[in-house]
Amino acid sequence: MSAERSRKATSMKKVVVLILAFGLCQSHPRTDEDNDKVSQCEGSASCCNICSPTSVTQKMGELGEKVANLAEKITFLETRLQHAEKEVLELRSLTGGTPQVAFSAALRNSGSGNTGPFNTATPLQYAKVFSNTGNSYNPSTGIFTAMISGMYFFRFSMFNNLAPTPNSVVSLMKNNERLTSVWDTSGTDSNDMGSNAVVISLKVGDNMYVQLEPNRVVYDDGMNYNTFSGFLLFPM
Numbered sequence: 001m002s003a004e005r006s007r008k009a010t011s012m013k014k015v016v017v018l019i020l021a022f023g024l025c026q027s028h029p030r031t032d033e034d035n036d037k038v039s040q041c042e043g044s045a046s047c048c049n050i051c052s053p054t055s056v057t058q059k060m061g062e063l064g065e066k067v068a069n070l071a072e073k074i075t076f077l078e079t080r081l082q083h084a085e086k087e088v089l090e091l092r093s094l095t096g097g098t099p100q101v102a103f104s105a106a107l108r109n110s111g112s113g114n115t116g117p118f119n120t121a122t123p124l125q126y127a128k129v130f131s132n133t134g135n136s137y138n139p140s141t142g143i144f145t146a147m148i149s150g151m152y153f154f155r156f157s158m159f160n161n162l163a164p165t166p167n168s169v170v171s172l173m174k175n176n177e178r179l180t181s182v183w184d185t186s187g188t189d190s191n192d193m194g195s196n197a198v199v200i201s202l203k204v205g206d207n208m209y210v211q212l213e214p215n216r217v218v219y220d221d222g223m224n225y226n227t228f229s230g231f232l233l234f235p236m
Contacts, residue, residue, distance in 0.1 A: 099148050101134035102231035112221030114161055116212050123209040124170065124218075126228045134232075142228070143209045146202040150235040156210045157195035159225030160184040161217045169213040172198060175206060193225055201236065 105126035107115065115124065125142035137144045146152070160168035169183040182194040202208070210228050212218065220226045 099134070099150075099232060099235055101136055101148060101152075103132045103134075103137035103144065104130040104227065104229035105132075105137065105139060106130070106224035107218070107220045107226035108222075108224070110222070112219075114217040114219050116217035117167075117215045118212065119214060121211050121214055123173075124212050124226070124228070126210075126226070128224065137230075141209075143207050144228075144230055146204055146206045146208075148232060148235055149203045150201070151199065151233040152202050152208075152230055153197065153199050153233055154208055154228075154230035155195060155197035156182070156228045157193060157226055158182040158184075159193040159219055160191075161219045162191070164188065166192060167216055168218050169216045170218065171211045171213060172196065173207075173209050173211045174200065174202075178211075199233070 106128040107124060107126050109127045116122070123142040125139065127139050129137070129139050132139075134147065136147050144154075154172060156170070156172055158168055158170045160166045166184040166187060169181060169185065171181040172179045179198050179200065180196045182196050184192045184194065208230065218226055
């Protein structure tokens, strides 16, 4: 599109120069003084009239300067237009339809066993990614980072440790704020699991993750009991 505009602008410049050059003598109004000069110069080789090559060259030089200035302005406007077109395309990618953001992941890629315990609260890294539309979830850190402000839905599940005494506590976090938790720290059965969910407003840059609390553990294997999922409901 920009190349086509550039070609048209160049053609217009050429047409303007040719028209002005051709009409320079034809359209130049003669004054009485000019007519007197023409009469006085008739038959004299040393005289030049108002349309002499020297006069035309001078006028062409002035025209050239004006065309050069015009060309600079056209180039500047074309550059601004290109930037504007780029910004429009970027806006259309966000407003032309509902942005698509969704992810779902399980804790382990393979194998089985406990995750934890750790001395400090630690984000769980859900390594087996089922989907990650929008690339807002990072499996290396276990953190979802909002790239679009809006209302989101998040859900997570937990399977306790396979031991006579359960010792599992996980929490859904927004930045450093605990939103909700699932826990199992009492009882004699060792095959318990639970889940929780929230609908929450996020701004660009907000982080969501599932945190394993200090000195707690969770168990998983190929059945993928522990999951973390979320998606954008609508932008705001």
